[in-house]
Amino acid sequence: MDFLVFQYPMITVQACLDGILLGVLFALIAYGMALQWGVMNIINIAQGDLVILGGYIAYFMYLYGIHPAWGVIVAPVIMYFVGIAIYKLVINKVVDRDLFISILATFGISILFMQLMNFAFGADVVLANSGYGTTMLFDSNVVLPNSKIFSAFISILFAVCLVIYMKKSKLGRAIRATAQNARAAKILGVDTEKVYAATFGINAALCGVAGALISITFTIHPYMGLPYTIRSFMIVIVAGLGNLPGVAMSGMGLGVFEEFADYILGTEFRIGSVFLLLVLILVYRRFKLSRKREYLK
Amino acid sequence: MNRNNLILYIGILIFGIAAPFIFPAFKVQLSILCVLIVLATTWNIQGGEMGYNSFGNILFYGLGMYLCASVQVGMFFPLAEWTESGGEKTFVHTPAQFFQGMAVGLVVAAIVPTIIAGLIGYSILGLRGHYFAICTLGLGVAAGEISGGIEIIGAGQGFTTPPFPDVGSLEARGEFFYFLSFFTLILTFIAVRSIYSTRFKLILNAIRDNEDKAEAMGIETMKYKIIGWMISAFFCGLAGGIMGGLVGYIDSTDVAFDGREMGVFMVLMAILGGKGTLWGPIIGATIFHIFKEGFWTFFLGWQYVALGVLIVVIVIYFPEGIMGWLREKYPERFGEVVDEKDRKAQVELK
Numbered sequence: 089m090d091f092l093v094f095q096y097p098m099i100t101v102q103a104c105l106d107g108i109l110l111g112v113l114f115a116l117i118a119y120g121m122a123l124q125w126g127v128m129n130i131i132n133i134a135q136g137d138l139v140i141l142g143g144y145i146a147y148f149m150y151l152y153g154i155h156p157a158w159g160v161i162v163a164p165v166i167m168y169f170v171g172i173a174i175y176k177l178v179i180n181k182v183v184d185r186d187l188f189i190s191i192l193a194t195f196g197i198s199i200l201f202m203q204l205m206n207f208a209f210g211a212d213v214v215l216a217n218s219g220y221g222t223t224m225l226f227d228s229n230v231v232l233p234n235s236k237i238f239s240a241f242i243s244i245l246f247a248v249c250l251v252i253y254m255k256k257s258k259l260g261r262a263i264r265a266t267a268q269n270a271r272a273a274k275i276l277g278v279d280t281e282k283v284y285a286a287t288f289g290i291n292a293a294l295c296g297v298a299g300a301l302i303s304i305t306f307t308i309h310p311y312m313g314l315p316y317t318i319r320s321f322m323i324v325i326v327a328g329l330g331n332l333p334g335v336a337m338s339g340m341g342l343g344v345f346e347e348f349a350d351y352i353l354g355t356e357f358r359i360g361s362v363f364l365l366l367v368l369i370l371v372y373r374r375f376k377l378s379r380k381r382e383y384l385k
Numbered sequence: 386m387n388r389n390n391l392i393l394y395i396g397i398l399i400f401g402i403a404a405p406f407i408f409p410a411f412k413v414q415l416s417i418l419c420v421l422i423v424l425a426t427t428w429n430i431q432g433g434e435m436g437y438n439s440f441g442n443i444l445f446y447g448l449g450m451y452l453c454a455s456v457q458v459g460m461f462f463p464l465a466e467w468t469e470s471g472g473e474k475t476f477v478h479t480p481a482q483f484f485q486g487m488a489v490g491l492v493v494a495a496i497v498p499t500i501i502a503g504l505i506g507y508s509i510l511g512l513r514g515h516y517f518a519i520c521t522l523g524l525g526v527a528a529g530e531i532s533g534g535i536e537i538i539g540a541g542q543g544f545t546t547p548p549f550p551d552v553g554s555l556e557a558r559g560e561f562f563y564f565l566s567f568f569t570l571i572l573t574f575i576a577v578r579s580i581y582s583t584r585f586k587l588i589l590n591a592i593r594d595n596e597d598k599a600e601a602m603g604i605e606t607m608k609y610k611i612i613g614w615m616i617s618a619f620f621c622g623l624a625g626g627i628m629g630g631l632v633g634y635i636d637s638t639d640v641a642f643d644g645r646e647m648g649v650f651m652v653l654m655a656i657l658g659g660k661g662t663l664w665g666p667i668i669g670a671t672i673f674h675i676f677k678e679g680f681w682t683f684f685l686g687w688q689y690v691a692l693g694v695l696i697v698v699i700v701i702y703f704p705e706g707i708m709g710w711l712r713e714k715y716p717e718r719f720g721e722v723v724d725e726k727d728r729k730a731q732v733e734l735k
Contacts, residue, residue, distance in 0.1 A: 131515055181701045187515040188438045192652065193700045199645060200693025207686075314526065321519055360530030366523040367509075374511040 098229040103347040105225075105232060111343025112240040113298055113305075115336045116247055117316055118323035120294035126329045127267040127287045128183050133194040134174075135320055136313030137201035138292050142167050142299025143308035144209050147216045150303075156216035159300035160242055164293035171292025175285045183284060198313060205310040215307045239301035246297050250290070251332065263287055267330075315359050322366045325373065398571075405563045412559035416631055418674045419566035420624045423573045424647070425654035425666035427620040430577065431613045432652065433660035434586060436593030437510065439614075441521025442621050443648035444528050445502060447641035449494035449622030450629035451538055454546040456493045457486035457630075465537050468544055480550040487630065494626030495619050502618035506611035513596075522644065529642030543636040546629050562631045569627060573620050574667075580616070581663055589613055593661075645689075649696065657699055659708025668707055 117139055124130055132138075145166055146159025178197060182190040220234035254260035265273040266283045274280050302308060323342060327334030342365075349361040405412045424446065431437045458467045462476040470476075478486065505524075512520050538544050549558040580586060588609045591599040600606050625641070635641050642648075650673070658669020676695075681688045705713070712718075 131519065178697055178701065185704075188518055189700055189704060191438075191515055191518050192656075193697050195649065196693045196696025196700065198693075199649070199689055199696065202645075203687075203689035203693065207690075318519075318523060318526075325516075354534070356534040357531065360527050360534065363523040363527035363530060367520055367527065370512055370516055370520040370523075371508040374508065374516075378511055 099351065102230045103351055104344055105230060106236070107344030107347035108340045109232070109236040109240045109305075109343070110346065111340030112243045112336070113301055113339075114316075114319050114323060114342055115339025116243040116294060117298045118320040118327075118335050118339055119247060119250070119332070120291035120298075121317075121320040122324045122327075122329055122335060123263075123294075124287055124291045125324060127263055128179070128284050129187065130179065130183065130190045131187065131194070131321065132291070133191060133317050134198040134201060134313070135291075135295060136316030136318075137198050137205070138167060138171070138295035138313075139299040139302065139316045140308050140310065140313045141170065141201065141205060142296030143303035144205060144299075145296065146300035146303045147209075147214055147308065150216035156218055156300070156304050157238070159216070159303070160297055163296035163300040165296075167296030167299075168289040168293040171289040171295075172285050174292070175288040179288055180281070180284065198317070202310055202313060209310065211310060213307045213309045214303075216303045218304045233305065235305045239305045242301060243298065246294070247332075247336075250294070259283070259286055315362055318363060318366055322362075322369060326369060401567050401571075405560055409556070409559075412556075412563050413631065414674075414678060416559075416563045416566040417628075418671065419563075419570040420628050420631075421650065421654060421674055422667050422670040423566075423570055423620055423624045424651045425658070425670040426573055426577055427617045427624075428651040429655045429660060429662075429666045430580070430589070430617050431610075433655055433662070433665070434581075434589040434593060435610060435613050436596075437610065437614075438518050438652070439521040439617075440518055440644065440648055440652065441524040442617055442651060443525040443642055443644050444521075445498035445618040445621035446625035446628070446647060447525075447528060447532070447637075447643075448498045448501065449625030450635055450641045451532065451544070452497055452622070453487070453490035453494035453626030454544060454629045454635055455538060456490035457483070457547050460486050460489060468537060478547045478550055480552050483547060483550045486547065491623060491626045495623040498618040498622035498625075499615045502615045503611055506614050507607065510607065510610045510614060525642055525644040525648055529638040529644065532642065533637035538635075543634055543640075546633050546635060548633065562627065566624075566627050566631070569620075569623055576616070576620075578663060585609065585612075590661075649692075653696060653699060656704065656706055659706030659710075659712075662706075662708040665706055665708040672707075 117135065121132065121135055124132055142159075142163040145163040146156045149159050149162060150156040174197065178193055179190075182193050218235045218238070220238060223232045223234055223237065224230070225232065254264065262273070262278045262283050263286065265276070265278055266280050266287075270280050273283075299308070319342060323335055323338045326338040326341075342362075345365065346358060346362060350358050353361060404415055408415070424442070428439070428442055432439060455464060457478075458464055458476075461478065461482050467476060509517070509520060509524070532538065549561070588599070588604055588606075591602070591604060592606050592610060596606055629635050629641075632640055654670040654673045655666045656669070657673055658667065659665030677688075680691050684691060703710075
C-alpha cells in the first residue's frame with residue numbers, strides 16, 4: 089500500500105489507459121443491461137454469468153486450437169440461443185411481475201449457472217492466450233497488451249453496429265417502441281413477446297462478445313460473474329437508461345476507478361471497492377432524489 | 386382459539402426441550418434449524434411486513450459472527466497471535482473463560498450490528514424497491530470482500546473460534562449450543578409476536594402498501610423503517626454469534642458473509658413459508674431445512690444446482706408461499722369474512 093501512483097506519473101498514465109480499455113468492455117455489458125432493463129423492466133443478476141459463459145466458449149475454442157479471437161463471432165451466436173432459452177423458460181413468467189421477483193429469479197439462474205460452469209469447466213482461473221504481444225508507449229514506460237486494444241476496438245465496433253441496427257432495422261424499431269410503451273406497441277401490431285425474446289437474446293449475445301474478449305484479455309473463473317453484474321448495474325444507474333454516451337463515459341470512469349483502487353488499496357480490495365462504490369453511488373443518488381422531492385413539495 | 390394457541394405453544398416448548406434427548410444424533414442440525422428460523426423470522430420483519438426486500442441482512446449476521454468470536458478470544462488472549470497460530474491451539478480457554486467470553490461476545494454481537502443498522506439506515510432505507518435490494522446485495526458482498534482482506538481477523542485463511550472447553554461430558558457441546566439457539570429462538574418469537582400485536586406492525590404494513598400515503602397520513606416512515614431494520618439486525622447478529630461458535634470456523638466469504646448461501650436462504654425460507662405472516666417463515670425454514678439436508682446428502686456436489694432451480698421454481702410458481710396458499714384456501718381460518726356471492730363470482734371469473 090504505497091503511493092507509487094503519485095510519485096511516478098507514468099503509472100498514472102498506465103492506470104488511466106488500462107482503465108479506459110477495461111471500461112469500454114464494461115460499457116458493452118452495461119449496454120445489454122440497459123437494453124433489457126429499459127425494454128422489459130428486468131434487472132438481470134445473471135448478466136455476469138452470461139459474460140463468463142461467453143468467455144468459456146472462447147476458451148474452449150482456444151483449447152481446441154482455434155484462435156480465441158474467433159470466439160467474438162461464435163460466442164454471440166451461441167449465447168443468443170442461450171438467452172432465448174432462458175427467456176422462454178424463466179424470464180417470460182416474471183416480465184410483468186414485481187421487480188423483486190425478477191431479481192430473485194435471476195439470482196437463482198445465476199447460482200445455477202455458476203455451479204454448472206464449475207462442474208463443466210472446473211474451478212481454475214483460466215485465460216485464452218491470443219499471442220498478440222504488447223505495445224510500448226513513452227519510452228517503454230507504459231505497457232499495453234495488444235489484446236486489450238483489440239478488445240476495446242471490437243467492443244466499440246459491436247456497440248456501433250448495434251446502435252445502427254436499433255435505429256434502422258424493423259426489429260430495432262419494434263424494440264424501441266416496446267420500450268416506450270408496451271401496450272401501445274401491442275395495439276399497433278408489434279408482437280411484444282417476440283420483441284422481449286429478441287431483446288434478451290441480443291443482451292445475451294452482447295454478454296457473449298464481452299465474455300470472449302474478457303477471456304482473451306483478462307482471466308475467467310466460474311464464480312466471477314456477480315462483480316460484472318454489479319458493475320453494469322452501476323454504470324446504468326450512473327448514466328441513466330437510454331443514455332448511450334453516458335454509458336460509455338461512466339464505463340470508462342469505472343474502469344479507471346478500479347485501476348486506481350487496485351494500485352492504491354491493493355488487489356485484495358479491488359472487488360470490495362467496486363461493491364462499496366455501488367453503495368455510495370446509490371446513497372448519493374437517494375439524497376439527490378430526496379432533495380428533488382422536497383423541492384416538488 | 387386462545388386456549389388452542391396456548392396448548393400449541395406449550396407443546397412446541399416441551400418438544401423443543403426434549404428434542405436433543407429424543408434425537409441425540411441431530412443436535413447440530415436442530416441448532417442450525419433454530420438459527421435458520423431466527424434469520425427467516427427477522428428477515429420477514431422488514432422483508433415481508435415492511436416490503437423492503439433486503440439481500441443484506443447477511444451483513445449483520447457475519448458481523449455478529451466475527452464480533453462474538455473476536456470478543457471471546459480478545460477478552461483473554463491477544464487476538465493477532467490467536468489468528469496467526471491458526472488451527473494450532475496455543476491458547477486454551479478454561480470453561481469459565483469460555484462461557485464468560487461467549488456471554489459478553491453475544492451481547493456485543495447483538496448490539497453493534499443494531500447500532501450499525503441505525504447509523505446506515507437513514508441513507509440505505511431511503512432507497513426504494515430494487516435499488517434497495519441491489520444496494521443491500523452490494524453491502525453484503527462488499528463486507529465479505531473487505532473482511533477477507535483484514536489481517537487481524539484471519540484475512541483469507543479464516544478464523545478459528547475457541548473450541549468448547551472440556552467440562553466432563555462429550556454431549557455438553559451439542560446440548561449447550563442447542564439450548565442457546567433454542568433460547569434465542571424463543572426470545573425472537575416472543576419479541577416478534579409482541580411486535581406484531583402492536584400498532585408498530587400496522588405502520589410497517591402501511592409502509593409496505595403505500596409509503597407515500599403513509600407519510601401523508603402523518604407517520605414518520607423513516608423512523609419506523611430504521612427501527613424495523615434495527616430489530617432485524619439485533620437478532621441477525623445474535624444468530625451469527627451463535628452460528629460462529631457452532632461451526633467453529635469463520636471464513637469471510639464462505640461462512641460469515643455468505644450471500645450466496647445464507648443470504649439467499651433467509652429470503653427463500655420467508656418466501657416459501659409466506660411473506661408477511663408470523664408462522665410463515667417458521668414453517669418455511671423447517672421445510673427448507675429438511676429438504677436441504679435430504680438433498681444435500683443425496684446429491685452431494687449438486688446442491689447449488691438444486692438451490693438455483695429451487696429458487697426459480699419457488700419464485701415463479703409459489704410466490705405467495707405456504708401461508709398464502711392456505712389463506713386462499715381457508716380464508717375463514719385467518720379471520721377473514723368471506724362473502725359467498727363474491728366468492729362464487731370470482732370462481733366464475735376464473
